[in-house]
Amino acid sequence: MRERLLLTGNHAAAYGAMLSRAEVISAYPITPQTMIVELLSELTASGRLDAEFITVESEHSAMAACVGASAAGARAYTATSGQGLALMHEMLHWAVGARLPIVLTNVSRAMAPGWSIWSDQSDILSQRDVGWMMVFAETVQEAQDFVLWMYRVSEQVYLPGMVGMDAFILSHTAEPLIVHDQEAADAYLPPFEPIYDLDPAEPRAYGGLVNRDHYFELRYKIYESMERAGSLLREAGEEFGEVLGRRYTPLEGYLLDDAEYVVVSAGAMTSNVRQAVRDLRDRGVKVGLLRVIAFRPFPITEVRSLLGGRRKVAVLDRNMSPGHSGIFAEEVRSALFGQPDAPPVYGYVVGIGGRDVRVETVVDVVDDLTVREEPEMALYVGVKGLPIGPLRRDSQITRLQPLEVQP
Amino acid sequence: MRWAVPEAEFMDPGTLGCQGCGGALSMRMVLKEVGDDAAAVLPACCWSIIDGPWPLHSLNIPVLHTAFETAAVVATGIKAAKRHQGKDTTVIAWAGDGGTFDIGLQALSGAAERNEDILYVCYDNEAYMNTGIQRSSATPVGTWTTTTPDERPEPRPKKDIMAIMAAHRIPYAATATSAYPDDLARKVRTAVAARGGMRFLHVLSACPPGWKMPADQAIEAMRRAVLSKVFPLYELRNGRDLTITVWPDREVAIEEYFELQGRFAPLEHEPQTVEQIRSDVAERWQALVDRHERTMALAGA
Missing domain, CATH: 3.40.50.920 (Rossmann fold)
Structure with a gap:
């Protein structure tokens, strides 16, 4: 049932993952993202969200677990911030090269040293060239909705998507949030049906050695998909308006x-x-x-x-x-x-x-x-x-x- | 002699392994017991090459290549997805000693501590062989590698990865080698049957180029590693109950293991190190025997 609640950006992001019916969630706590992890733990523990929750030992592993889960055909989600996103960097590239539609929420925080947990978009923008789609939320509502929007497009173009929101100003600030009806969310975001899912009946190798006569073409296809993502984002934003009542644009x-x-x-x-x-x-x-x-x-x-x-x-x-x-x-x-x-x-x-x-x-x-x-x-x-x-x-x-x- | 090893093959001939590659043989032997309802994760290691360049693939199970330090956790992610999908696929993390003892240790420890339902196999050739023989923390003391040259051979003993795994109290861990195929096969069988938690196999795998020996000596070297008690074969349940599975049936001096391999040449000039290794090997063996006997006593045998 559609609910109108007073919630923070972090809790909204967790609801975004829940409405998206994320199947594998893997995350590591970092201020100011922790409330996302906490709420998702509660939602999975209570059974309100039917997902596997992996409490990994680092952000690098959080993204690596998402890579494994997504390659095996699951809808995978994680959330991080600042240092954590920087630690993930290698696996952010991997998710792109492996063409995995993972969605990540990054609560933007300043990079150390000196230690600072406060708002600063240098962390997410340092990942500019890895090949993830990136959208920036302005409101608590968008912190939730953009997770769905990203999955909708990611699973079409097989590129991962990142939702950026600002530390504290959004992550810890409560605003009215419409938590969409699950059925309506399902209508917007049907189950992920991957082309490949590490099925033992089809013993293929993924992401291995590629010689110089193929690598360029594989990367060229990433460029093409990202180009396509531009118009799909627009379409999916319109569609969001039709199905869930809020229209989004690039x-x-x-x-x-x-x-x-x-x-x-x-x-x-x-x-x-x-x-x-x-x-x-x-x-x-x-x-x-x-x-x-x-x-x-x-x-x-x-x-x-x-x-x-x-x-x-x-x-x-x-x-x-x-x-x-x-x-x-x-x-x-x-x-x-x-x-x-x-x-x-x-x-x-x-x-x-x-x-x-x-x-x-x-x-x-x-x-x-x-x-x-x-x-x-x-x-x-x-x-x-x-x-x-x-x-x-x-x-x-x-x-x-x-x-x-x-x- | 009849080996209790299945005839089924899940690895095609014509891989890119070097002649006498212990790592390729280990994969072949392990998959025979795991069967075809399996998927493997390959971090950066010799097997990134051995499997073949795209679009070739030498294994009859799906393989996901991944970054060096992530074998255990990518396997964890795959297993989570499979579990969610109601599938019982065995997920194997297949990593070398660098990807296990060094760069992959954090993710391995995390997966072990959480008791993830994966089969982790470390094929240990005791150095970074794929990049051209650089020392790892699995390189034994006194060894030549390109980063521990003759003038300054490896100064530290090999890291005890089994003790680290034991400290995580995982349900099953074992050492093995293809020179003892029936022992290896039985341990893989045990590990597969112990599904539900973390299983770890430490498989010594000879590397003729890296160990500086002829390819046809690979099996002999692995056999002498066991007989000289440099690499004892045992298994560990819940990090506590230790059982020795192969008792050397004849005395083999550590020198007989070393002399097969050019990588141990620096030891010829270091008799003190050899004596130190001899006493360490004897001490570790005695400790294993003591634990084995305690296990037997507790089991009422």
């Missing part, structure tokens, strides 16, 4: 029609961006919001059409790629490159290590955007004692330390 625009300035954002901080956009509109600033929901595959064409012709674009990055800029800014710039109507893209790095990104923070960013003349790769917002701006030029090391012995 991108979401807000007050974009006449916007001269656009703020690009992903994840939970987007709610504050939306409020800031409303406040700025009250002041007469023609600003809108473009929310990135699907990061992989990246909706390049729509980004071009939604951002083309704007006066300026600010990209908020709650992540860093030292030596370059924020990762979303890189992606947006790369999508726009060479487009005749491409606007200048200003990268803003915000909220690193869980520093609050408040409505006022976003207003400050837009105020900076409207007056700043030259676009910068990365402008740092909220570093103590510094105004919004690029790296301090005077602090940069410009010379090699001289050798003690001259050659």
Whole structure:
């Protein structure tokens, strides 16, 4: 029966796995993901979810167990965060190469050292190139629904899918959640019927040695599938609306029609961006919001059409790629490159290590955007004692330390 | 002599194993007893190659290749799926000594501690042979490998993996080798029958290139390993009850085991190490005998 409850993002993710009828769950506890593991343990122990729950000894093993289970034809789910996702890295690649539709919820947390459990998307974005589909939830509802959305597409294209949600801001914040009726969820997500399932009657070898005359083609097919996933995500998002009453899209625009300035954002901080956009509109600033929901595959064409012709674009990055800029800014710039109507893209790095990104923070960013003349790769917002701006030029090391012995 | 080993074959000829490969022979012997309702996990090891490059496959059971350190846990995942599907398939994790003693130890310990319903087989050739003979923690003291060259041979004794498994109190663990096929077959049979929990087989598997010996000496080397008591054959139930299964029927000095293999050449210049090994071997054998007798006494035999 459809229920309306007050739940946290973590519990919503667990309900997402339950509504998806995950068959094998393998997970290792890490703050701030633990509540997902705890609730799934309860749901399986009580029989409310008919699944095998494996309490592995590491995140690397959590993903490895999912790889085994999925290869044997089970719908496999896990959840992790920060260090745990980094430890999984090798097996994230494996899931892709083995073409296994595993779904993972990552509660984004800052990377150590220093130890920090607070919100920061550097962990998930460091996995950009492994070949997982990635979507970013903004609400508790989406933390649940995106699990189903990912499975729906994953099992069509045989690529795994990752749902990102922000530490504490979403994982530990209670919001009203509609837990869908199980029958309706089943109608949206039928049982997984794998092509291969390690059936002893069909003794094949999977994932073994591949010589140079085949490997490229296998990888090419991954590119093709990811390309296909773009349109399937859109279709499956529409279908979600028809079957379960909430329509999802790879991108979401807000007050974009006449916007001269656009703020690009992903994840939970987007709610504050939306409020800031409303406040700025009250002041007469023609600003809108473009929310990135699907990061992989990246909706390049729509980004071009939604951002083309704007006066300026600010990209908020709650992540860093030292030596370059924020990762979303890189992606947006790369999508726009060479487009005749491409606007200048200003990268803003915000909220690193869980520093609050408040409505006022976003207003400050837009105020900076409207007056700043030259676009910068990365402008740092909220570093103590510094105004919004690029790296301090005077602090940069410009010379090699001289050798003690001259050659 | 008649061996109590099934005639059925689940491994095709023409694998990529080297001549005299003990690892290939171990697989052949083990599968004869496991039968065809099985699936195997292969982490990085010689068997990643031996099975054949895609699209070839030399085993008549499905095989999932996986990352080096994950044999036990990928097998766990497969078993969970099979259990959920109501299937009784035997899931084998098949790893070398590197994938068991070293990089795979964490996942192995996790699976053992949770008493996962898998059959873990370590085919132990006592070094990283697939990458070209580098030492592992299964390499015996005094051995030459490419990372323990003649000038500085392996300085530490082989890790006691069976003691580690015993500490996990798993239902069944045994040492075995293809030089004693009926003993190996019986242990596989016992392990398969002990389904429901973790089973571990430590199978010494000669590697002629890595052990620096002619291919036709592989069986003889494994036999001498047992007869010299360097590699005793025994089984362990619940990590407690130990039974020796093959009692050497003649005295073989450890030198007779070493002299077959060029990898032990450094020992020729290290008589003290040889004496240390001799006393260690004798001490370990006596400890096994004591435990065997205690098991017998407890069983009222």
